Amino acid sequence: MSVMTYLGAIGAAQREAMEADERVIIMGEDVEANVYGTTGGGKSRSSEGDFLQMFGKKRIRNTPISEEGIVGAAAGAAMTGLRPIVDLSYSSFLYMAMDQFVNQVAKNRYMFGGQASMPVVFRSAMFYGLNTGAHHSDRPYPMFMNVPGLKIIAPASPSDAKGLLRAAIDSDDPVLTFEAVLLWGLKEEVDDNEYRIPLGKARTVREGTDVTIVAISGSVPEAILAAQDLEDEGVSVEIIDPRTLVPLDTRAILESTAKTGRLVIAEPAHRTCGAAAEISALVAEEIFDALRAPIVRVTAPDMQIPFSPSLEKQMYPTRATIGDAVRRVLDSAPQRLAAEISR
Amino acid sequence: MNATLPIETLLEMQRRMLRIRRFDERASKMVKRGQIPGTVHTSIGQEAQVVGSCMALGEQDYMSGNHRSHGHPIGKGAPLGPLMAELVGKATGVCKGKGGSLHLADFAVGSLGESGIVGSSIPIATGAALSAEVLGNGRVSLAFFGDGAANQGSLYESMNMAGVWKLPVIFLCENNQYALSTPAHTVTSGVIAERAAGFGMEGVRVEDGQSVLAVYDAVSTAVSRAREGGGPTLVEVITYRYNEHSEGLRLGTDYRDAAERSTWLDRDPIVLFRDHLVSRGVSADTLDALEAEVLAEVDLAVAFTNDSPYPEPSAAFEDLYTDVEVAA
Ligand SMILES: Cc1ncc(C[n+]2csc(CCOP(=O)(O)OP(=O)(O)O)c2C)c(N)n1
Numbered sequence: 001m002s003v004m005t006y007l008g009a010i011g012a013a014q015r016e017a018m019e020a021d022e023r024v025i026i027m028g029e030d031v032e033a034n035v036y037g038t039t040g041g042g043k044s045r046s047s048e049g050d051f052l053q054m055f056g057k058k059r060i061r062n063t064p065i066s067e068e069g070i071v072g073a074a075a076g077a078a079m080t081g082l083r084p085i086v087d088l089s090y091s092s093f094l095y096m097a098m099d100q101f102v103n104q105v106a107k108n109r110y111m112f113g114g115q116a117s118m119p120v121v122f123r124s125a126m127f128y129g130l131n132t133g134a135h136h137s138d139r140p141y142p143m144f145m146n147v148p149g150l151k152i153i154a155p156a157s158p159s160d161a162k163g164l165l166r167a168a169i170d171s172d173d174p175v176l177t178f179e180a181v182l183l184w185g186l187k188e189e190v191d192d193n194e195y196r197i198p199l200g201k202a203r204t205v206r207e208g209t210d211v212t213i214v215a216i217s218g219s220v221p222e223a224i225l226a227a228q229d230l231e232d233e234g235v236s237v238e239i240i241d242p243r244t245l246v247p248l249d250t251r252a253i254l255e256s257t258a259k260t261g262r263l264v265i266a267e268p269a270h271r272t273c274g275a276a277a278e279i280s281a282l283v284a285e286e287i288f289d290a291l292r293a294p295i296v297r298v299t300a301p302d303m304q305i306p307f308s309p310s311l312e313k314q315m316y317p318t319r320a321t322i323g324d325a326v327r328r329v330l331d332s333a334p335q336r337l338a339a340e341i342s343r
Numbered sequence: 344m345n346a347t348l349p350i351e352t353l354l355e356m357q358r359r360m361l362r363i364r365r366f367d368e369r370a371s372k373m374v375k376r377g378q379i380p381g382t383v384h385t386s387i388g389q390e391a392q393v394v395g396s397c398m399a400l401g402e403q404d405y406m407s408g409n410h411r412s413h414g415h416p417i418g419k420g421a422p423l424g425p426l427m428a429e430l431v432g433k434a435t436g437v438c439k440g441k442g443g444s445l446h447l448a449d450f451a452v453g454s455l456g457e458s459g460i461v462g463s464s465i466p467i468a469t470g471a472a473l474s475a476e477v478l479g480n481g482r483v484s485l486a487f488f489g490d491g492a493a494n495q496g497s498l499y500e501s502m503n504m505a506g507v508w509k510l511p512v513i514f515l516c517e518n519n520q521y522a523l524s525t526p527a528h529t530v531t532s533g534v535i536a537e538r539a540a541g542f543g544m545e546g547v548r549v550e551d552g553q554s555v556l557a558v559y560d561a562v563s564t565a566v567s568r569a570r571e572g573g574g575p576t577l578v579e580v581i582t583y584r585y586n587e588h589s590e591g592l593r594l595g596t597d598y599r600d601a602a603e604r605s606t607w608l609d610r611d612p613i614v615l616f617r618d619h620l621v622s623r624g625v626s627a628d629t630l631d632a633l634e635a636e637v638l639a640e641v642d643l644a645v646a647f648t649n650d651s652p653y654p655e656p657s658a659a660f661e662d663l664y665t666d667v668e669v670a671a
């Protein structure tokens with residue numbers, strides 16, 4: 001074990017995979033110079049762990065700024081024997097390649113009757129909450145959840161980042177990973193050995209009995225803080241981090257919600273058709289009878305992201321807004337309502 | 344052609360280049376002190392290319408830009424106060440604090456918006472040229488983009504449409520020879536200006552992009568062609584950015600050679616043009632006074648910014664639709 005940041009864990013997973021399998025290559029803008037910090041040991045070319053030194057230009061490939069071409073070329077390479085990791089840096093840049101994602105990456109295996117496999121990972125980071133303005137702050141993972149054929153992960157801790165990325169690289173299907181930049185600096189003890197966390201398995205972040213919070217990506221640390229506040233108020237919160245959004249660990253969500261009878265879902269994406277909307281629908285369809293209160297979503301509003309710090313800070317779920325949502329859910333529990341009415 | 348330019352026009356060129364330099368120097372400081380949230384991309388070193396292009400346009404003409412975003416509206420004549428207030432996120436910002444550095448836009452001077460997404464605003468300038476052509480209002484349009492953006496498909500889709508429809512648009516490639524850490528020649532096949540030939544349009548390469556007059560001449564020719572119905576032009580200007588890709592960014596890897604950088608520092612467009620103006624008979628006093636005026640303008644812009652309030656939180660929920668309210 002050693003202490004790693006989330007970003008360091010991503011770098012470690014990439015290095016392990018590059019060392020283990022020659023078919024793994026990394027391509028993207030500015031990856032040679034390690035601009036985003038996952039293709040190098042230190043910051044300098046001569047420092048130990050520099051990917052270009054270790055793996056050479058063939059496998060660490062600087063691309064032009066041509067996202068549509070990059071994504072499509074990675075797909076073509078994956079169909080013919082490579083296992084590319086594509087660093088798209090900002091999640092907002094995925095839109096440039098929407099056609100390739102939706103019409104090629106996601107559909108080829110299916111359309112061609114299973115002849116193609118698509119072992120490619122697309123990494124990108126969501127720079128929200130950092131006053132980057134509307135073009136760089138997107139959290140677009142729900143759009144991609146709506147595209148059958150793509151697997152989607154959104155790890156929220158360094159250990160999960162390392163293990164899930166290794167599993168993603170192993171996958172013979174295309175995997176998109178969405179990292180919240182706000183998580184990049186998180187540190188914890190991470191296993192130095194190779195390990196994988198299977199896609200599609202949620203993590204129970206903490207156990208509790210009164211209410212379930214399903215938290216996604218950058219909302220996980222906020223949910224943990226909210227749960228600590230609520231504990232002081234005598235409320236026992238269970239937190240589930242799905243970690244993989246497609247395929248979703250529906251069982252973990254349903255079991256926890258069935259146990260607590262109350263569900264709050266927190267995520268930084270927009271409200272309409274978000275992951276929270278999908279999870280709400282799932283729970284309402286499957287275990288409506290187990291619910292003791294309406295489901296509450298805590299999300300970004302259906303609004304673009306403003307630049308000014310005084311405006312942006314209100315846009316995403318926080319410790320406070322998640323805590324309030326839990327209090328609301330508890331207040332509206334039927335038995336308490338009934339008790340209040342009979343009093 | 345430039346021999347015929349009145350001295351006032353030349354002085355205005357120098358004024359605008361100085362505005363960009365001093366504004367960006369101040370913005371850089373403010374980023375490092377945490378007074379501007381996020382980061383900014385300066386046009387320091389590239390002022391000649393920006394101002395030569397903008398001055399070849401009329402006030403009514405359109406322009407779209409990219410992440411290296413302050414020089415474009417300043418070059419087009421936008422007042423500095425609301426630009427600086429936007430960088431800080433104040434309510435008096437040119438976009439009410441919603442846009443920030445990356446998304447400056449001042450429609451009053453034809454600035455249709457800077458873009459944080461590389462290559463994304465080139466079609467917008469093309470569309471502005473389309474409206475000018477359909478409406479017959481005689482305006483032309485110019486898209487600023489970098490050597491990095493020259494590898495985005497949006498450029499070639501735009502060039503093709505503009506070529507086939509003979510749109511009054513100038514595709515202005517600011518070739519500062521790097522896209523972030525990536526040298527242009529390592530990711531660019533062939534010569535950017537020569538790509539124009541494939542679309543049946545004129546392509547010109549301004550080798551001396553540190554000369555405001557050389558840029559002005561090339562873009563003026565393109566603007567005349569556009570206004571006379573001759574269609575689009577691709578202009579590639581060779582220049583150099585003096586600062587890091589963005590302010591505060593620390594890259595350990597030396598992707599730019601120190602000797603190369605110092606060669607370009609020796610060709611500072613503002614110093615070069617000052618010398619030119621002196622050779623044209625402008626007194627040092629006049630030029631010093633101009634410099635002082637610009638510094639005072641930047642000070643005023645900062646004071647305006649500091650005196651301005653931040654937007655009310657509710658302002659985040661304005662301006663999305665024309666007639667639909669969105670709940671917080
Ligand atoms: C679609 C897209 N891809 C990548 C980026 C990240 N990025 C921002 S600026 C930049 C380099 C742009 O280079 P160039 O077009 O030459 O402009 P310069 O910065 O040199 O002025 C990159 C890669 C982006 N903003 N948008």
Ligand SMILES: [Mg+2]
Binds near residue numbers: 490522
């Ligand atoms: Mg460039």
